[in-house]
Amino acid sequence: MGTVVDAASFELASGNDANGSLPTEKKVKVVFVLGGPGSGKGTQCANIVEHFGYTHLSAGDLLRAEIKSGSENGTMIQNMITEGKIVPSEVTIKLLQRAMQESENDKFLIDGFPRNEENRAAFERVTKIVPEFVLFFDCADEEMERRLLNRNQGRVDDNIETIRKRFKVFVESSLPVIEYYGSHGKVRKIDAGRSVEEVFEAVKIIFSSVTVVA
Ligand SMILES: Nc1ncnc2c1ncn2[C@@H]1O[C@H](COP(=O)(O)OP(=O)(O)O)[C@@H](O)[C@H]1O
Ligand SMILES: Nc1ccn([C@@H]2O[C@H](COP(=O)(O)OP(=O)(O)O)[C@@H](O)[C@H]2O)c(=O)n1
Ligand SMILES: [Mg+2]
Secondary structure (H helix, E strand, O other): OOOOOOOOEEEOOOOOOOOOOOOEEEEEEEEEEEEEOOHHHHHHHHHHHHHOEEEEEHHHHHHHHHHHHOOHHHHHHHHHHOOOOOOHHHHHHHHHHHHHOOOEEEEEEEEEEOOOOHHHHHHHHHHHOOOOOEEEEEHHHHHHHHHHHHHOOOOOOOOOOHHHHHHHHHHHHHHHHHHHHHHHHOOHHHHHHHHHHHHHHHHHHHHHHHOOOO
16 A cells, blocks of 8 residues: 655644543544535545545535434534535534544545535634645536436435535535635546546546555
């Protein structure tokens, strides 16, 4: 397995617990995986995990698991997802932090986060983690709509009404985050309208360029 060479490591510090003990610290490397709903983030993350040894953390999956766990935030999260709205950062960041701390890995693909400026700024402030880069899956709305209507995972938000709302949220709230990282030279954009195999060929070139054979 390769080692990442071009980016500094960043420290993940948990908050103090109720006894005031010292935070546990763990150095992690993070790649944000962004793109519209149905652009293929989850599909390609599974391929990246297999080939490059990252752990995949999907913000949407973590939020859906939180609903299932019977958490006190469950109803609020369920309502936000049904409406295609973005859950307050505090909730999502706690789930991401916990998943990173519980993992034995130190390399994470964070899929579907940050989805708005609040997500981005709060994550940076709380975790002090700066992403190595941002993988952006660029895909036409018509193709994403087709994929979502065929996804068949029983999701409450894969219906045409919510899909349209999610597209609007993506353009209004998520694209500005991608532009922010673009202005810092961090975005690796991929034409995600092609087949799964073709998209992964492009993904591989990007990940190969940040790793070296040990
Ligand atoms: N390149 C592709 N071409 C066609 N269908 C795809 C492609 N990538 C993913 N899909 C399918 O489209 C749907 C959405 O993909 P998914 O990976 O869940 O996207 P996202 O996480 O960005 O919403 C899934 O049913 C998946 O199997
Ligand atoms: N950072 C995030 C990610 C997802 N979500 C919520 O979870 C929903 C589904 O996110 P997802 O990433 O699983 O969706 P896809 O883009 O994979 O289709 C979003 O539409 C939001 O309602 C959120 O509130 N904040
Ligand atoms: Mg997904």
